[in-house]
Amino acid sequence: MHYTYHPRGVCPLEINFNINNGVVTDIRFTGGCNGNLKAISKLVNGWTAEQIDEKLRGNTCGRRPTSCADQLARAVREASLAEKS
Numbered sequence: 001m002h003y004t005y006h007p008r009g010v011c012p013l014e015i016n017f018n019i020n021n022g023v024v025t026d027i028r029f030t031g032g033c034n035g036n037l038k039a040i041s042k043l044v045n046g047w048t049a050e051q052i053d054e055k056l057r058g059n060t061c062g063r064r065p066t067s068c069a070d071q072l073a074r075a076v077r078e079a080s081l082a083e084k085s
Contacts, residue, residue, distance in 0.1 A: 001083055005075035009066045012037065019079045022048045032068055040069055049080035 005015045012032035018025045027041035044052050053073045061067035 001079070003075070003079040003082070005071070005078065007066075007068070007071035007075070009064055010061065010068050010071050012068055012071070015072055015075050017076070017079070019049065019076065019083055022050065022080055022083070024049055024052060024076050024079075027072070029068065037068055040072065044072075049076040052076045 001019055003017055003019055006013070007015055010032065012029040014030040015027070016030070017027040024047060025045055027045060029037040029041065040056075044056070053076060055073075056069040057073035057077075059067040059069040059073075
């Protein structure tokens, strides 16, 4: 299932990825710090939504209460719940 998430409180405008049986692949951020976001996407490609949520949720960026990684964790969690229903 393809999923699009609109993050809040961070630079990227959109996070797109595929999720199949909880496994997340093909993560693409639109906007934000291109190099860092490509690296995060490559590192967690093929991980389950639970693994991504466990490792990345709660990450902050400077004074912001969230980060691109945290928003990715929220996105995959939301997608995982949608996939199950």
